[in-house]
Amino acid sequence: MVVAVAGCGSSDDSSDSSSQAGAPPESKGSTELTDSTEPSPPSKKTKEDSAESPVTTDKTKPTVTVPKGVSPKRFAITELEKGTGPSAKPGDTVTIHYVVVGYDSKREVDSSWERQPYTFTIGSGEALKGGERGVEGMKVGGRRELVIPGNLAYGAEGVPPDIAPNETLIFAVDLLAIQ
Numbered sequence: 001m002v003v004a005v006a007g008c009g010s011s012d013d014s015s016d017s018s019s020q021a022g023a024p025p026e027s028k029g030s031t032e033l034t035d036s037t038e039p040s041p042p043s044k045k046t047k048e049d050s051a052e053s054p055v056t057t058d059k060t061k062p063t064v065t066v067p068k069g070v071s072p073k074r075f076a077i078t079e080l081e082k083g084t085g086p087s088a089k090p091g092d093t094v095t096i097h098y099v100v101v102g103y104d105s106k107r108e109v110d111s112s113w114e115r116q117p118y119t120f121t122i123g124s125g126e127a128l129k130g131g132e133r134g135v136e137g138m139k140v141g142g143r144r145e146l147v148i149p150g151n152l153a154y155g156a157e158g159v160p161p162d163i164a165p166n167e168t169l170i171f172a173v174d175l176l177a178i179q
Contacts, residue, residue, distance in 0.1 A: 059143070061113040062172040064101040071168040073105040076147040077134055085140025086178055090123040094135055094177040103147075103168040104125040110162075117176050128153050131171065138175045 004023030096118055099111045099165050112118045120126040122136055130148030138144055150156075158165040 014064075014134075031096060036068050059097070059174055061097075061111065062099055062143070064099055064108070064145075064170050064172050066101055066103055066106045066170060071149075072147055072170070073131055073149045074147075075133065075149060075152055078147075079142065080145055081141075081143040083139030083142030083175060085175075087137055088122060088135050088178055089138050090136065091121065092122045093119060094175060095119045096135060096178070097174045097176060098131075099172045101170045102163055103170055104164060105162075105167070109159075109169070116125040119179075121137040131167075131173070134171065134173060135175060138173070140178055143172065144173045146173060 047087050054158075097112045098118065099113065101107065102109050118127075121133075127135075128148065130146060130152030134144060134146035134148070135150070146169075148169045148171060150158075150168060153167070154163050155171050157167050158167060163169070173175050
């Protein structure tokens with residue numbers, strides 16, 4: 001089951017109008033993403049004139065630690081590692097690896113690391129609104145933490161039993177390539 005970025009969320013995204021990229025989650029404590037091993041630098045582009053960015057596969061699966069406190073209701077992006085490749089923009093087809101943890105359940109609910117990386121087109125509705133928004137502007141080779149409130153994730157429906165209705169999700173996203 002692909003729970004993380006695939007799927008559609010609620011069309012109501014009014015609670016995130018004042019959030020900004022890089023804003024920390026509105027909660028007590030902090031969110032820590034750690035790798036099981038030291039990450040290598042991102043892969044370098046091999047053809048300067050290529051329309052396709054290289055796939056970066058030399059990172060390891062991050063571990064997401066949920067902070068204590070009330071689940072934040074605002075969308076937030078934290079740049080964990082700035083990429084060195086091209087930036088993703090609406091209309092681009094991107095390939096990512098991700099880990100998703102439910103804020104309230106504190107459990108990993110999905111991860112592409114056990115399968116294939118996930119590919120979608122930004123702005124197409126193929127991914128969660130919060131996932132598309134969080135990848136936009138990201139550079140290939142980068143890693144971001146996204147705090148995605150329920151209205152930009154799976155909304156009032158949730159994905160029982162893994163994701164509760166309106167549950168905030170924490171994503172660790174690696175942008176591997178832009179096609």
